[in-house]
Amino acid sequence: EDKVVQSPLSLVVHEGDTVTLNCSYEVTNFRSLLWYKQEKKAPTFLFMLTSSGIEKKSGRLSSILDKKELFSILNITATQTGDSAVYLCAVELDDMRFGAGTRLTVKP
């Protein structure tokens, strides 16, 4: 059975901290892995990863995929209160499998 597991489920940090969110998967027919940030309504797309070892970076956020060990991490440096959200990991197969999300709370 295809599955995507995110950890931790929730995380509370203070502004300025660096966080690492984890996403591991066991799937067949892997196509890509996507990270989303969900605040209010629709999740916001962050990254799509298809190749191992190539870091994608956007501002204070970065992500990397390891297709041998079947996981991805999302790093956020110098966290701000605006980073508070649920971060979703999804793996695209013939269909899509989402993880349960990591709820990040950044305190002032």
Add this chain to the structure above:
Amino acid sequence: DGGITQSPKYLFRKEGQNVTLSCEQNLNHDAMYWYRQDPGQGLRLIYYSQIVNDFQKGDIAEGYSVSREKKESFPLTVTSAQKNPTAFYLCASSRAGLGKTQYFGPGTRLLVL
């Protein structure tokens, strides 16, 4: 075994035809959502419903219609007015209120013949 299901997995549409995508959840969630995903892009919100018999347009509602007659079900109809329907459609549900974690179904790939 609680969850959210979508059917069919693949759907083919002929020109000028309306097709309906099914989304069912047994999580007792009040809110349900429909998204469209195109290759290499993120999710775009089509419609959402916070409560039975009520729904609101998302960012790309044109060419789509929905109904919410039951809490468990939120079907999406792709009408002939949608000129570029080929995409991956994802349904999600959550507890009431914005910002609640959304749980996603496995999706339906719609292809135009």
